[in-house]
Amino acid sequence: MKGLILSGGKGTRLRPLTYTSAKQLVPVANKPVLFYGIEAMAEAGLKDIGIVVGDTQAEIRAAVGDGSRWGVHVTYIPQDAPLGLAHAVKISQPFLQDEPFVMYLGDNLLNRGIVGLVQEFAREKPAAQILLTRVPDPQMFGVAQLKDGRVVRLVEKPKEPIGDLALVGVYMFSHEIFESVNRIRPSFRNELEITDAIQDLIDRGLTVKPHIVEGWWKDTGKLEDMLEANRLILDTFERRIDGQVDAESRIEGKVVIEAGAIIERSVIRGPAIIGSGARLTHAYVGPFTAIMNDVEITDTEIEHSIVLEGSILRDLSNRVIDSLIGKGVKIYREPVKPSAYRFMLGDNSEVGIRW
Numbered sequence: 001m002k003g004l005i006l007s008g009g010k011g012t013r014l015r016p017l018t019y020t021s022a023k024q025l026v027p028v029a030n031k032p033v034l035f036y037g038i039e040a041m042a043e044a045g046l047k048d049i050g051i052v053v054g055d056t057q058a059e060i061r062a063a064v065g066d067g068s069r070w071g072v073h074v075t076y077i078p079q080d081a082p083l084g085l086a087h088a089v090k091i092s093q094p095f096l097q098d099e100p101f102v103m104y105l106g107d108n109l110l111n112r113g114i115v116g117l118v119q120e121f122a123r124e125k126p127a128a129q130i131l132l133t134r135v136p137d138p139q140m141f142g143v144a145q146l147k148d149g150r151v152v153r154l155v156e157k158p159k160e161p162i163g164d165l166a167l168v169g170v171y172m173f174s175h176e177i178f179e180s181v182n183r184i185r186p187s188f189r190n191e192l193e194i195t196d197a198i199q200d201l202i203d204r205g206l207t208v209k210p211h212i213v214e215g216w217w218k219d220t221g222k223l224e225d226m227l228e229a230n231r232l233i234l235d236t237f238e239r240r241i242d243g244q245v246d247a248e249s250r251i252e253g254k255v256v257i258e259a260g261a262i263i264e265r266s267v268i269r270g271p272a273i274i275g276s277g278a279r280l281t282h283a284y285v286g287p288f289t290a291i292m293n294d295v296e297i298t299d300t301e302i303e304h305s306i307v308l309e310g311s312i313l314r315d316l317s318n319r320v321i322d323s324l325i326g327k328g329v330k331i332y333r334e335p336v337k338p339s340a341y342r343f344m345l346g347d348n349s350e351v352g353i354r355w
Contacts, residue, residue: 003041003049006088007106024106029233030273030290037104042070044118050095052077052088084191090181098175105169109218121172127206131168133213141166142195151208154195168217231288234271
């Protein structure tokens with residue numbers, strides 16, 4: 001069985017951050033989202049993984065390499081434009097050939113992995129196995145209808161409600177899917193929809209098996225979902241202090257401080273992670289915060305946020321909350337003080353705040 005990870009999207013919902021960075025490489029708990037999918041596939045025993053890439057392929061290739069760090073072999077599959085999930089399957093057929101495969105959306109997180117799901121699919125051999133979860137806003141997702149334990153209908157972003165079981169971004173297919181992706185036509189979005197391809201499997205009388213997801217699943221395409229995924233993963237961490245912490249600092253709860261980090265006269269309240277080379281001076285880092293490598297935080301409070309490499313936060317009089325801050329960003333106080341801060345900043349931004 002092979003693996004297929006889709007990493008060709010533009011990440012429009014995370015702009016301006018994704019103008020300069022692939023959305024699949026934005027870190028959650030100091031690890032790129034894409035890496036979680038590769039790890040899940042490697043854990044499930046999939047050794048041959050194709051990654052569909054688009055405009056950001058150079059960055060993704062540089063970050064992932066040949067896959068050897070995970071014990072897998074990675075093949076890159078260029079996609080000229082993001083023309084739908086079924087289109088990604090279609091162009092991947094030369095790599096996948098006739099083998100069954102797992103398809104994983106590169107910006108999705110599934111907390112319990114896919115080991116049991118892959119074993120179930122290999123054992124029962126349906127034409128497809130799809131993961132479903134109940135959502136409060138099904139009009140935003142592909143939605144499935146079930147009957148007697150089988151999928152009977154799928155609709156992409158239904159205007160009229162047909163249920164609340166949304167497709168999670170992990171799919172398992174036999175070779176039958178290739179006939180279906182070649183039979184369907186583009187949707188009104190001019191995309192080849194994977195829901196249409198799966199519906200074609202059903203219409204041909206083939207078995208599409210549902211699996212209701214236990215535990216959480218996150219599509220990290222929006223700021224709120226990134227921060228929620230960050231919170232959920234940080235909460236699984238165990239305390240580990242490898243960096244330098246002075247006697248005037250206080251570390252509370254599940255906090256990871258990587259080697260090379262320096263903490264001076266600061267309070268860190270977990271769950272939180274501080275990356276290598278980061279320096280915190282007279283700072284407060286609150287729960288559910290991920291500080292990447294080489295970040296400097298001075299005389300500033302921050303919580304429930306993600307800060308990427310090389311950024312500087314200095315002399316901020318109000319606490320920073322619910323923020324995703326890109327690489328090389330500088331945020332500092334100037335003479336007029338506002339009442340609150342909330343940021344979503346792209347790489348190499350610079351913000352001067354008057355007080």
